[in-house]
Amino acid sequence: MTPQFGEIWVYLSASPLLGLTITLLAYQAAFWLYRRSGMNPLANPVLIAVTILVLLLTLTATSYETYFAGAQFVHFLLGPATVALAIPLYTQFSRVRALLLPVFAGLVAGSLTAALSAIVVARLFGASLPTQLSLAPKSVTTPIAMGIAERIGGIPSLTAVLVIVTGILGAVAARYVLDAIKVRDPAIRGFAIGVAAHGIGTARAFQVSEQAGAFAALAMGLNGALTALLLPLLAGWMR
């Protein structure tokens, strides 16, 4: 019996089927918990699913590369999903147009705060310069953030981790922070989440309301472009 199971495992662990299936299973379990909690931000589905998968892969001594051979099919859908953000943006556009000045002001202030506060706090607590530079683009969507980190002298793979952690932190904290400062407008709430916590924040915003989601998507796109322009200048001045 045991050698037979061993053979099946050898086959399955080399096939993309397993990585894909466990990704969907872990997410279903995480989403079930999230729903049961009444969509409580603390039960963030990305955080729970990632925790389940990291534990599972570590326990079965499966490498991330092997896992990703299957999970890449889910990962690939990020591209078309990003394109699909155009639709809620179009639906909400009359509101966006009416809020052009607040959107622009919030974007510039938020973008600078995200980069500068990360650098300053890290510097205060004694992080090295490459670490500070890897932190700077942490509020921007992963592909842009890694590109920026590379250009300004950070470590792109470190930035990738920091971006994911930032997204989860933002998605978890946003409700409490925005409630505390008494911001109720879903447009402002969504936009702030998008600037601070890119796509993972945007995913959370869509689960709350379409208007919040559309503004988060807008913020994510604009902040990516602005940070890509600003940070190289800022980093040049830091050295």
Next chain:
Amino acid sequence: MIAALTQLLLFQLLGEVVARGLGLPVPGPVLGMLFLFLALALRGGPGHELQATSQNLLQHLSLLFVPAGTGIMIHLHRVADEWLPLLLSLAISTVATLVVTALVMKLCMRGEAASGNAPGDAP
């Protein structure tokens, strides 16, 4: 669903070609989003199928971040040496960004309302 997915992929492809062709620092899918937005504005909105497919996709946007998020397991050792400054920096900066962005927008909206050219649908 297939027709809608094809449209999304075509716009992504267009975005990718333009981003690489012109050497822009913006990822292809983000440009694809911009192009689809312009197409929707010209066409007067998405068809029923595109609307339904994108709604499905965006409702579970969280799922799509799971494979990349799991990648944290191979990079955790990079964080080990400096985990405290990193965690403090991320937490403080994320909260600060939420607060500053939201308050600046709120102040601007109040300013617009006071000067009398506020949009009618602002609460």
